[in-house]
Amino acid sequence: MKRVxxxxxxxxxxxxxxxxxxxxxxxxxxxxVGISSDMLNMQKKGRAPIYSEVERIKIISSLRCVDEVFxxxxxxxxxxxxxxxxxxxxxxxxxxxxKFDEYKALCxxxxxxxxxxxxxxxxxxxxxxxxxxxT
Ligand code: CTP
Numbered sequence: 453m454k455r456v457x458x459x460x461x462x463x464x465x466x467x468x469x470x471x472x473x474x475x476x477x478x479x480x481x482x483x484x485v486g487i488s489s490d491m492l493n494m495q496k497k498g499r500a501p502i503y504s505e506v507e508r509i510k511i512i513s514s515l516r517c518v519d520e521v522f523x524x525x526x527x528x529x530x531x532x533x534x535x536x537x538x539x540x541x542x543x544x545x546x547x548x549x550x551k552f553d554e555y556k557a558l559c560x561x562x563x564x565x566x567x568x569x570x571x572x573x574x575x576x577x578x579x580x581x582x583x584x585x586x587t
Contacts, residue, residue: 454480457539457559459524461488463501464575465511468545468567475564476543477517484537485512486524496527502576534558 458476462469477483493501513521539559546563
C-alpha cells in the first residue's frame with residue numbers, strides 16, 4: 453500500500469486545495485495531510501489563519517480523498533512526520549519546487565502544479581478590498 457503525505461495550511465478551503473489533495477491521493481492508496489497549526493501559520497505567513505486549526509482539521513478530514521490528518525507544529529519536523537506516518541511519497545505544490553528535495557533520502561518527493569489564479573491570500577485581499585478584484 454502506497455502512503456502519500458502532504459502538508460499545508462488549507463485556510464479558507466478553495467478549489468486549489470481540493471485539486472492538489474485529489475491528485476495526491478491518485479498517486480497512492482492512503483492520503484495523510486499535515487495541517488499547519490495556528491502558531492506555525494503565524495510564523496510562516498505572518499498572520500493568524502481565518503479558520504482555526506480545529507476548524508481546518510474538521511474540514512480536511514471530512515474530504516473523501518483524505519484518510520488521516522494531523523497537526524504540523526514545526527517545519528523542522530517534516531522528516532519526523534514522514535517517518536512517523538511511514539509515508540512512501542511526499543507531495544507538495546510547485547510553489548515549493550526543490551525545497552523538500554532533502555527528504556528524497558526518506559521517501560519519493562513530487563511537486564504538483566498549482567491551480568492557477570487562486571490562493572487564500574488572494575481571497576482575503578479580495579474580501580477586504582473588493583474594488584481591487586480583477587474578476
Ligand atoms: N495549492 C495549489 N494551488 C493553489 C493554491 C494552493 O495547488 N492555487 C496547494 C499548495 O501548493 C499547497 C496546498 O495547496 O501544497 C496548501 O496550500 P496553502 O498554502 O494552504 O494555500 P494557499 O492558497 O497557497 O495559501 P496562501 O495564499 O496563504 O499562501
